[in-house]
Amino acid sequence: MALNSCTAALHLAMYSAGIEPGDEVITTAMTFCATVNAIIHCGAIPVLVDCDRATMNIKPEEIEKKITNKTRAILPVHFAGRCCDMDSIMDIARSRNLLVIEDCAHAVEAEYHGKKSGTFGDIGCFSFYVTKNIITGEGGMILTDNEGYAERIKVLGLHGMSKDAWKRFSDEGYKHYQVVDAGFKYNMTDMQAAIGVEQLKRIDSYWKARQEIWQRYNEAFNSLPCVLPAEPEKDTRHAYHLYTPLVDINKLGKSRDWVLDALTAENIGVGVHYMPIHLHPFYRKTYGWREGDFPNAEWIGERTLSLPLSAAVGDRDVADVVEAFTKVLAL
Numbered sequence: 001m002a003l004n005s006c007t008a009a010l011h012l013a014m015y016s017a018g019i020e021p022g023d024e025v026i027t028t029a030m031t032f033c034a035t036v037n038a039i040i041h042c043g044a045i046p047v048l049v050d051c052d053r054a055t056m057n058i059k060p061e062e063i064e065k066k067i068t069n070k071t072r073a074i075l076p077v078h079f080a081g082r083c084c085d086m087d088s089i090m091d092i093a094r095s096r097n098l099l100v101i102e103d104c105a106h107a108v109e110a111e112y113h114g115k116k117s118g119t120f121g122d123i124g125c126f127s128f129y130v131t132k133n134i135i136t137g138e139g140g141m142i143l144t145d146n147e148g149y150a151e152r153i154k155v156l157g158l159h160g161m162s163k164d165a166w167k168r169f170s171d172e173g174y175k176h177y178q179v180v181d182a183g184f185k186y187n188m189t190d191m192q193a194a195i196g197v198e199q200l201k202r203i204d205s206y207w208k209a210r211q212e213i214w215q216r217y218n219e220a221f222n223s224l225p226c227v228l229p230a231e232p233e234k235d236t237r238h239a240y241h242l243y244t245p246l247v248d249i250n251k252l253g254k255s256r257d258w259v260l261d262a263l264t265a266e267n268i269g270v271g272v273h274y275m276p277i278h279l280h281p282f283y284r285k286t287y288g289w290r291e292g293d294f295p296n297a298e299w300i301g302e303r304t305l306s307l308p309l310s311a312a313v314g315d316r317d318v319a320d321v322v323e324a325f326t327k328v329l330a331l
């Protein structure tokens with residue numbers, strides 16, 4: 001079902017699957033805040049797990065250590081477009097009878113061992129926000145192959161009404177609806193959907209363009225003082241959502257923020273994905289998380305930056321980024 005955002009999809013996924021106040025949901029410390037806020041808005045308790053330094057994805061062996069008798073779900077995030085280790089995660093979930101809800105906001109094109117992202121667990125959530133791989137301005141999608149969840153998602157996604165507007169105002173005349181639950185206003189508009197239908201036709205050409213930029217960056221930055229993104233694993237398809245080199249701050253003798261400022265001065269747009277969740281003031285205050293809790297996420301958080309990566313980044317732009325990053329990181 002098309003929705004107005006991935007945040008809505010994540011919330012609706014957990015709510016429809018029956019996540020309740022007091023339940024624990026395990027996710028990664030290296031993600032966007034929306035992943036964690038959606039857990040909190042179900043009344044559930046977010047339980048963070050550290051990520052791997054190379055893949056930046058949640059570490060399955062750390063998940064096991066965080067499972068308690070309150071754990072209801074695992075919420076993996078396919079970071080930067082690289083699928084998590086879904087074989088291990090699904091094994092853990094099945095043996096412990098846990099739900100798996102995938103955050104596929106970066107990963108609409110991603111595949112792992114022959115399966116598409118969003119189809120491993122119980123429910124998959126996608127984003128078409130303006131920075132994502134395909135866009136509808138604001139927008140999202142929720143996928144499930146569970147008919148019970150699908151039925152609840154349809155009703156809860158639109159006020160809890162038993163019939164949507166298409167069915168209420170059809171040519172056969174007005175039909176009464178009943179409110180069968182206290183639902184949410186999470187629908188995608190027809191205007192967004194019209195953009196999405198056109199965007200879908202370009203999904204492969206956009207992906208190819210990003211893959212080419214990714215490879216050009218990799219070749220150009222090979223000998224700079226930074227760790228390049230890990231190569232995609234065998235039998236997977238990377239969605240190339242973010243290009244995230246890690247600055248070797250020791251070798252360079254400068255902080256990542258210094259590099260950001262220097263790139264900004266060179267007129268290069270940069271981002272940071274992400275400062276780890278547990279270091280933001282709200283979560284620190286609410287859950288007592290502190291520095292040192294998730295060392296790999298912190299290690300990445302101090303070094304990571306995102307360089308321009310989109311089909312709209314042309315040949316000249318790539319050359320500009322290469323020149324600026326090489327200049328800034330020159331020893």
Ligand SMILES: *Cc1c(COP(=O)(O)O)cnc(C)c1O
Nearest residue numbers: 005006007032034105127128129
């Ligand atoms: C963008 C993003 C979201 C939220 O998507 P919206 O469509 O903006 O709500 C959730 N999780 C991750 C990892 C994201 O990057």
